[in-house]
Amino acid sequence: MPRCLDAFLAPNVAVPSAVAGQSLHTVKIEDLADPRVADYANLKDADLARRGGLFIAEGPLVVRTLLRSSYTTRSVLVHDGKLESLRDALSDLPASIPVYTATQPVLDAITGFHLHRGVLACGQVPAARDATDLARSCRVLVVLENLTNHDNVGGLFRVAAALGGDRCGIILSPACGDPLYRKALRVSIGHALRVPYARAELDGAFWTGLASLGFTLVATDAAQSHIPVHHIAPPDRLALVLGSEGPGLTPQTTRALLAAGGLNARIPLTPGVDSLNVVVAAGVILSHLVRP
Numbered sequence: 001m002p003r004c005l006d007a008f009l010a011p012n013v014a015v016p017s018a019v020a021g022q023s024l025h026t027v028k029i030e031d032l033a034d035p036r037v038a039d040y041a042n043l044k045d046a047d048l049a050r051r052g053g054l055f056i057a058e059g060p061l062v063v064r065t066l067l068r069s070s071y072t073t074r075s076v077l078v079h080d081g082k083l084e085s086l087r088d089a090l091s092d093l094p095a096s097i098p099v100y101t102a103t104q105p106v107l108d109a110i111t112g113f114h115l116h117r118g119v120l121a122c123g124q125v126p127a128a129r130d131a132t133d134l135a136r137s138c139r140v141l142v143v144l145e146n147l148t149n150h151d152n153v154g155g156l157f158r159v160a161a162a163l164g165g166d167r168c169g170i171i172l173s174p175a176c177g178d179p180l181y182r183k184a185l186r187v188s189i190g191h192a193l194r195v196p197y198a199r200a201e202l203d204g205a206f207w208t209g210l211a212s213l214g215f216t217l218v219a220t221d222a223a224q225s226h227i228p229v230h231h232i233a234p235p236d237r238l239a240l241v242l243g244s245e246g247p248g249l250t251p252q253t254t255r256a257l258l259a260a261g262g263l264n265a266r267i268p269l270t271p272g273v274d275s276l277n278v279v280v281a282a283g284v285i286l287s288h289l290v291r292p
Helices: 003-009 035-040 060-068 084-090 104-111 131-137 150-163 182-187 204-212 251-259 278-289
Strands: 014-019 022-028 054-058 072-079 099-102 119-124 140-145 168-172 197-199 216-219 238-243 263-266
Touching (some): 035 054, 035 099, 035 104, 035 119, 054 060, 060 072, 060 084, 060 119, 072 084, 072 104, 099 104, 131 168, 131 204, 140 150, 150 168, 150 182, 150 278, 204 216, 204 251, 216 251, 238 278
Parallel strands (some): 072 099, 140 168, 140 238, 216 238, 216 263
């Protein structure tokens, strides 16, 4: 049998594909237990815990963002029928990053759910960033306390990317959800890979440290008196502080933030509406307080 024909018929071998001069080497996966795709196995049940410092990007937009980012990509797993639409993004990958392809039934069997977006990629979690170093490099910080809803965490990264400017970062308390969790990353449409973030204990030293760096601390429920957000002049450096929906900021954070000179912003609402979703509230406040 000629070698070129043998390559197309033999299972689980790298197959070069070329259109318009672009060469793309893929590996066909036909067995859901193939150890080469173990990083993607049973995501529905096991994705809450990172697998040895790995994370999963899902969907064309997020995977494209991962491939363009500073994060290390380990591999890509794509539906046979989606390969051509991603050729431009995948063709520049080094040979050391495998591109696995599979049919829909095999993809669904590997991941444990119906992968209708047709593409996943596995990335390497980088070393933790120092919160103080991040703050020094930013003009705008979004500080999150105890946000555990992955939709809200992902949405806040998207809002920060859109409205926080090019020197925006996010600091999360230890109890906050993981921005690289598959759902949070998907909701952020990949901006959790673009907006730098760090974790920190939100104690008194943290708030006084931000104030000493020139940040104006603006919270949404840090005091009984509220200043309408449109009455606050956009500061040179802004730290917007947001708590979890429902409880809001903890009493300890409220006291420490006020002691460091923090302000409490209010978004004027139509009577009968008591609050906004935290992602929406962040968007409104950032649009008022961040200079273009």
